Amino acid sequence: MLRFVLKRLLAMVLVLWAISVLVYLIFFETPGVDPAARIAGRGASPAVLAQVRHAFGLNRPMPIRYLLLMKQLFITRDLTSYVNIGEKVVPTILQAAPVTLSLVVGAAVLWLIFGIGSGVLAASHRGSLIDPAVMSIGMIALSIPAYWLGEMVNLVTQSKLHSTVFSWVPPLGYVGLSNPAQWALHLLFPWLTLAALYAGIYARVLRAEMVSALDEDYVRTARAKGLSERRILWRHAFRCSLLQVVSLFGLDFGSLVGGSALLTEVVFGLPGVGMLTWTSLQNLDLPMIMGTVMYASFFVVIANAAVDVVYAWLDPRVRRG
Amino acid sequence: MGSVVVLLLIVLACLMAPLYARYIAHTNPFQSNILGTTIVNGKSVQVLQPDTQGLGLGSAPIGPTWHGNYFLGADQEGRDVMARLLYGGRTTLLIGTASALVCCVVAAVLGLIAGYFGGAVDWILSRLFDLVWAFPVYLLAISLAVVLLTSGIHLGPVQIGPGSLMVPILIIALIYIPYVARPLRGQVLSLKEREFIQAAVGVGVADLRIIRKEVLPNILPAIIVYFPLMVALGMLTESALSFLSIGVQPPQASWGTIINDGLSLLYNRPAVAIAPGVMLVITTVALNLLGDSVRDALDPRVRLRGSV
Numbered sequence: 001m002l003r004f005v006l007k008r009l010l011a012m013v014l015v016l017w018a019i020s021v022l023v024y025l026i027f028f029e030t031p032g033v034d035p036a037a038r039i040a041g042r043g044a045s046p047a048v049l050a051q052v053r054h055a056f057g058l059n060r061p062m063p064i065r066y067l068l069l070m071k072q073l074f075i076t077r078d079l080t081s082y083v084n085i086g087e088k089v090v091p092t093i094l095q096a097a098p099v100t101l102s103l104v105v106g107a108a109v110l111w112l113i114f115g116i117g118s119g120v121l122a123a124s125h126r127g128s129l130i131d132p133a134v135m136s137i138g139m140i141a142l143s144i145p146a147y148w149l150g151e152m153v154n155l156v157t158q159s160k161l162h163s164t165v166f167s168w169v170p171p172l173g174y175v176g177l178s179n180p181a182q183w184a185l186h187l188l189f190p191w192l193t194l195a196a197l198y199a200g201i202y203a204r205v206l207r208a209e210m211v212s213a214l215d216e217d218y219v220r221t222a223r224a225k226g227l228s229e230r231r232i233l234w235r236h237a238f239r240c241s242l243l244q245v246v247s248l249f250g251l252d253f254g255s256l257v258g259g260s261a262l263l264t265e266v267v268f269g270l271p272g273v274g275m276l277t278w279t280s281l282q283n284l285d286l287p288m289i290m291g292t293v294m295y296a297s298f299f300v301v302i303a304n305a306a307v308d309v310v311y312a313w314l315d316p317r318v319r320r321g
Numbered sequence: 322m323g324s325v326v327v328l329l330l331i332v333l334a335c336l337m338a339p340l341y342a343r344y345i346a347h348t349n350p351f352q353s354n355i356l357g358t359t360i361v362n363g364k365s366v367q368v369l370q371p372d373t374q375g376l377g378l379g380s381a382p383i384g385p386t387w388h389g390n391y392f393l394g395a396d397q398e399g400r401d402v403m404a405r406l407l408y409g410g411r412t413t414l415l416i417g418t419a420s421a422l423v424c425c426v427v428a429a430v431l432g433l434i435a436g437y438f439g440g441a442v443d444w445i446l447s448r449l450f451d452l453v454w455a456f457p458v459y460l461l462a463i464s465l466a467v468v469l470l471t472s473g474i475h476l477g478p479v480q481i482g483p484g485s486l487m488v489p490i491l492i493i494a495l496i497y498i499p500y501v502a503r504p505l506r507g508q509v510l511s512l513k514e515r516e517f518i519q520a521a522v523g524v525g526v527a528d529l530r531i532i533r534k535e536v537l538p539n540i541l542p543a544i545i546v547y548f549p550l551m552v553a554l555g556m557l558t559e560s561a562l563s564f565l566s567i568g569v570q571p572p573q574a575s576w577g578t579i580i581n582d583g584l585s586l587l588y589n590r591p592a593v594a595i596a597p598g599v600m601l602v603i604t605t606v607a608l609n610l611l612g613d614s615v616r617d618a619l620d621p622r623v624r625l626r627g628s629v
Contacts, residue, residue: 018452023464030468143605145557147564148580148598151587155595159588255457262459263561277460278565281467293456293464301455 004312012305019297024066027286035286039082079287089291099174100272103190104256110195115202123210124233141200150193150267157189172269190268194261198252202245209241247307254303258296324610331604335410342404345389350405351572353398359390368399385592393592396582402593409574409597416490417556423494424551425544428501433532436509450499458496462558465492466567484570489562493555501547508540542619553608560601576601
């Protein structure tokens with residue numbers, strides 16, 4: 001087991017390194033993207049450009065430029081934005097992280113409750129009308145683009161009805177955890193919006209897994225032993241089906257914390273990592289993009305590795321393969 | 322098969338967009354019409370009316386007339402939203418279908434090569450899949466779109482201009498390749514152990530012929546099952562990129578760009594943002610249902626990560 005974990009960790013570091021190279025190539029070495037021009041600003045004279053290139057080490061060979069950037073990002077951690085001069089990349093990302101984390105954790109709790117609840121409900125009512133009804137709702141939920149749903153939510157809660165039914169809904173934005181009630185109130189609709197999509201996916205995955213688990217031999221054996229249907233459903237079918245949900249959850253959670261909730265953050269005006277990525281992409285703030293994308297991949301890679309390790313722990317066959 | 326009927330109706334309606342714009346709406350939905358007028362209840366009305374709310378600055382576009390001209394109202398530039406909706410559907414459907422096609426074909430080729438030949442080729446391809454997989458999907462798409470939209474794609478003989486629809490199509494195809502190629506590779510790996518392939522290898526049939534005649538027909542059902550799901554994913558990704566204004570570029574319309582147009586009019590003229598979203602949801606649901614029934618018909622075992 002330890003060997004498996006170490007192997008997985010090594011692979012993780014390799015993937016992260018490859019990602020950093022790839023992101024570096026996309027943003028710093030694509031023809032037409034000149035970091036010096038971004039730093040010097042519009043209409044800079046060739047002399048100024050040359051000076052900037054020299055000062056930032058941009059006239060050195062490409063591998064050195066890459067290493068310099070990595071050193072600034074990970075070791076000295078003093079990489080600064082090209083656009084908002086003086087803004088340090090690493091602290092800015094760390095400042096935005098709690099907003100994204102608040103959004104994703106809250107949404108995750110909701111989508112697990114709703115997704116698992118309706119998945120089990122549908123699987124246990126196979127053959128009745130409840131099953132197709134719940135699954136249809138799930139299908140619609142996973143087909144709605146989250147950003148559009150967010151806009152519709154804003155339309156309902158912030159527009160005409162805001163003076164009557166929804167007068168308790170605060171304006172868009174984020175309030176820190178130091179004021180828990182306002183924090184939750186500001187995040188309520190973003191949570192629900194983000195959770196709808198994933199609840200739909202999880203309900204459908206769990207139902208499919210449980211339906212196939214309920215056809216397995218061990219369920220027949222359990223029935224033959226005279227166990228109650230309820231016990232079979234939860235202790236046998238549900239527990240085995242949960243594996244798939246756990247691995248899905250690891251990946252989704254990792255990528256959302258890394259910034260995949262970008263669209264939800266933009267629609268609801270939450271200043272999280274996704275929003276930061278988006279604004280830095282818009283004004284091509286290369287160091288900030290580098291930082292946020294590395295941060296995002298970091299979470300995805302960690303989540304991938306964690307899922308693999310959990311799997312190996314649950315299923316010994318994986319360790320040897 | 323209700324989903325097929327719905328899809329056909331939507332495709333048909335979108336294909337008729339030029340006819341609608343010309344004979345029913347009598348407008349050009351790609352030209353701004355800020356000073357234009359239209360007839361409502363027999364009276365001539367300005368398309369962009371002076372704003373009566375707030376400070377009275379700016380102007381508000383006309384709302385839905387529920388008649389041929391400006392059926393769903395106008396956007397900020399006085400263009401007919403209904404006509405743009407139909408044209409936008411053409412773009413969104415085209416990007417979804419084209420990107421799914423490119424993605425499935427490339428993924429099938431890569432999956433076949435990696436699974437069949439194994440060894441170093443397999444290792445390199447699998448690590449490449451890992452690499453793309455390790456990016457959050459939307460983040461990779463957005464990063465590529467931001468860079469490629471300003472520079473275009475210039476790779477030897479491939480020259481694609483910055484505003485071309487090929488840019489989003491290729492980006493979307495690229496980011497989903499591992500999602501399709503990985504399960505296909507797994508299928509090829511297990512097929513390779515089967516007796517009929519082993520027999521073909523033993524008899525000395527050429528690799529290419531085995532791949533074409535024995536392996537490909539066996540993974541084809543899986544590819545067919547993935548296709549409608551990939552079209553749905555492609556459409557959703559396109560609309561997200563266009564919503565962030567880094568997908569389809571003006572004056573062209575897609576459902577995502579219209580939702581974006583509707584953002585500034587959300588509280589005033591909600592129809593502009595509602596209509597394309599509803600179309601998107603209906604089409605996606607229909608495609609997902611189609612995917613489900615194709616799967617049940619062909620191969621109940623295959624499932625795609627991220628879409629169920």
